[in-house]
Amino acid sequence: MKKLLCLISVVLISGCAHNIKITPETTAANTQAKSATVVGYYVSAADKAIKNTTPGGGGDKVSYQLTKDMEYGFFKALNDSYETVKVLEASHDAQKMKADGITLVFEPKFTSTSSGSSLLIWPADKFSITVQCKAYNQTGALVLDKAFTGQGTATNGEVLKDFSLAANRAATDVLAQVKKELASNASLK
Amino acid sequence: MKKLISFAMFVMLLSGCSIMAPGYTPSVKSVQAIKTSGSAPVAVSKATVAKASLNSVSLRGNSLKSPYGDYSSYIEQALKKELTDAGLLDEKSVLVIGSQLTKNDMDVAMGTGKGDLAAVFTVTKAGKKIFEKEITAHEEWESSFVGAIAIPNAMKAYPTLVNTLVTNLFKDKDFLKSISK
Numbered sequence: 001m002k003k004l005l006c007l008i009s010v011v012l013i014s015g016c017a018h019n020i021k022i023t024p025e026t027t028a029a030n031t032q033a034k035s036a037t038v039v040g041y042y043v044s045a046a047d048k049a050i051k052n053t054t055p056g057g058g059g060d061k062v063s064y065q066l067t068k069d070m071e072y073g074f075f076k077a078l079n080d081s082y083e084t085v086k087v088l089e090a091s092h093d094a095q096k097m098k099a100d101g102i103t104l105v106f107e108p109k110f111t112s113t114s115s116g117s118s119l120l121i122w123p124a125d126k127f128s129i130t131v132q133c134k135a136y137n138q139t140g141a142l143v144l145d146k147a148f149t150g151q152g153t154a155t156n157g158e159v160l161k162d163f164s165l166a167a168n169r170a171a172t173d174v175l176a177q178v179k180k181e182l183a184s185n186a187s188l189k
Numbered sequence: 190m191k192k193l194i195s196f197a198m199f200v201m202l203l204s205g206c207s208i209m210a211p212g213y214t215p216s217v218k219s220v221q222a223i224k225t226s227g228s229a230p231v232a233v234s235k236a237t238v239a240k241a242s243l244n245s246v247s248l249r250g251n252s253l254k255s256p257y258g259d260y261s262s263y264i265e266q267a268l269k270k271e272l273t274d275a276g277l278l279d280e281k282s283v284l285v286i287g288s289q290l291t292k293n294d295m296d297v298a299m300g301t302g303k304g305d306l307a308a309v310f311t312v313t314k315a316g317k318k319i320f321e322k323e324i325t326a327h328e329e330w331e332s333s334f335v336g337a338i339a340i341p342n343a344m345k346a347y348p349t350l351v352n353t354l355v356t357n358l359f360k361d362k363d364f365l366k367s368i369s370k
Contacts, residue, residue, distance in 0.1 A: 018338060021345040023211045027270065075217045079274060087217060122337065162209040163341055 017053045017063035018122050020164040022129075024073035024171035034083045035189050040097065041078060041106040042088040043071055056124045057116020057156075064167070066110045070129070073175045074108050081182040097138050104143065104188065107134045108178075114167070123159035127152045127170040131178060135188060143187045150174025207252040208340070210347045213267040215274055219356045223275035226359060229370040230279035231272060231312075234287045236265035239309075243293045246347075248340045253295070253347070261290045264308055267351045271359075284368055287311040291323060297343045302332035304343075304350040310358055312367040320367035326354035 047067040056062040078085045086100055097105060109132040114124035128151055135144035152169025159165055182188055238244055238261045246253040246260065255263045268286060272278035292307035305327050312320035328350045333339040358364055 016335070016338060019341050019345050021211045021348065023214050023348070025212075026214065026274075069214075072214050072217055075220075076274060079220075087221065161207070162211075163344070164211060 017061040018056065018163070020062050020064050020123070020167060022064055022066065022069035022164055022167045022171050024070070024168060024175050026073055026076045026175075032080065032183055035081060036083050037103050037189060038084040038086065038101050039078060039082045039104045039106065040086040040088045040100070040102040041075065041108070042091050042093070043067060043074075043108065044091070047109070052112060054112060054114040054124070055116065056114065056122045057118040058120055058122050060116075060122035062114060062116075062122070062124050062163075062167075064164075066112050066129070070108075070110050070131070070171060070175075073171060074106075074131070074178065077175050077179040077182060078106065080179060092136060092140055094138065094140060102138070104135050104137060106144075107136070108132065109134075112167075112170075118156050121156060121160060123163040123166075125154050125156060125159050125166050127166040129167070129170040129174045131174050133178060133181075144181075144185065146181065148174050148177040148181070150177065207254050208248075208344065209256055210246075210253050210263070210344055212256045213263065213270055213348050213351055215267075215271045216352055216356075219271055219352060219359065220274045222356070223271055223277060223359055226365055226368075227370060228275075228277050228365070228368045229284055230277050230282050231284045231286055231368050232280045232282045233265060233268045233272065233278065234285050236261035236288045236290065236308075238290045238293075243290050246293060246295050248295060248297050248343050249336050251340060253344065260293050261288070263351060264288050264290055264354070267355050271355055283315045285313045286368070287313065292325070295343055295347065297339050298332055299334045299339070300332060302330045302339065302343050302346060304328045304330075304346055306350050306354045308354065310364065312364065314367075320364055322361065322363060324354060324358045324361060324364075326350055326357055328353055 052066040053061050053063045111130045113128045115126045116124045130149045132147045137143050150170040150173030152166045154165040244259040257263050257266045289309045294305045296303040307325040309323045330346045
């Protein structure tokens with residue numbers, strides 16, 4: 001009976017994708033001075049609905065909504081860098097930009113890879129998250145088109161307690177890079 | 190065979206052990222709503238629980254631990270994060286938001302998982318109570334017979350449940366009136 005139950009479970013679980021939620025660390029106190037420039041950002045509803053599935057350990061997969069999970073961290077990076085951040089409902093919305101006095105609009109695209117070194121457990125212990133960050137000015141000219149990639153790893157012991165830890169670390173890493181760019185790139189002031 | 194070993198090991202490793210709930214992430218929507226709520230800068234006092242058992246959450250026998258030590262602190266940290274990101278947290282403010290967790294249920298059923306949270310929120314102004322109300326939140330999510338799917342799904346749902354509670358608080362007209370400028 002035990003063997004039968006186990007077999008049923010294995011059939012049900014084989015090749016399945018385990019849901020995780022990526023939570024970048026966003027609690028660090030903001031010490032940088034904010035720019036008075038009014039900025040906006042646009043992330044499409046279609047991108048937020050995408051379910052990403054990438055390899056985990058033991059031949060299984062991990063599943064998550066990368067853009068949805070990363071959106072807040074990206075917003076926070078902007079919110080820490082600019083006094084006013086507005087959410088746009090459409091890409092290249094020149095009318096809205098003009099009406100709201102938005103000087104720059106950011107349009108990030110997120111991609112990821114993962115892997116799990118363990119044969120025995122499913123959580124991924126290595127993660128990579130890339131943000132292809134584009135920014136346009138009011139005339140629609142591209143003022144930034146740059147990719148940032150964050151890496152995150154965790155031990156098997158760590159991922160057994162926190163299934164998303166490697167992903168969280170990669171997310172925190174890439175958002176720190178974005179924030180650094182916002183602080184140092186003169187064309188984004 | 191690899192799958193069989195993987196599954197057996199995972200069950201063994203997870204059985205009766207403790208796992209960490211994801212940390213709280215505000216939503217853009219909730220932070221923007223707080224920013225434009227007309228709220229004065231506020232402080233957040235240490236949260237409490239109505240009874241000690243509310244500080245433990247079990248997902249099919251696995252203890253779901255709060256990344257902030259306990260679940261009253263989870264609510265407290267959620268409020269602080271939302272207010273910090275909205276630029277409205279001021280620990281020296283005369284307006285202080287308090288909370289007492291009164292419900293903290295996670296039901297990892299086979300088909301649909303369900304979560305219910307409730308907390309009594311208070312606002313005091315220079316020590317005088319000017320608002321007190323219980324706010325609730327309910328979330329449902331896709332669950333499964335298989336624990337290795339159902340448990341991560343429930344874990345993932347917890348921050349969303351807390352975000353719903355905070356959003357419902359900042360939708361409450363009496364609460365907004367009590368913290369208005």
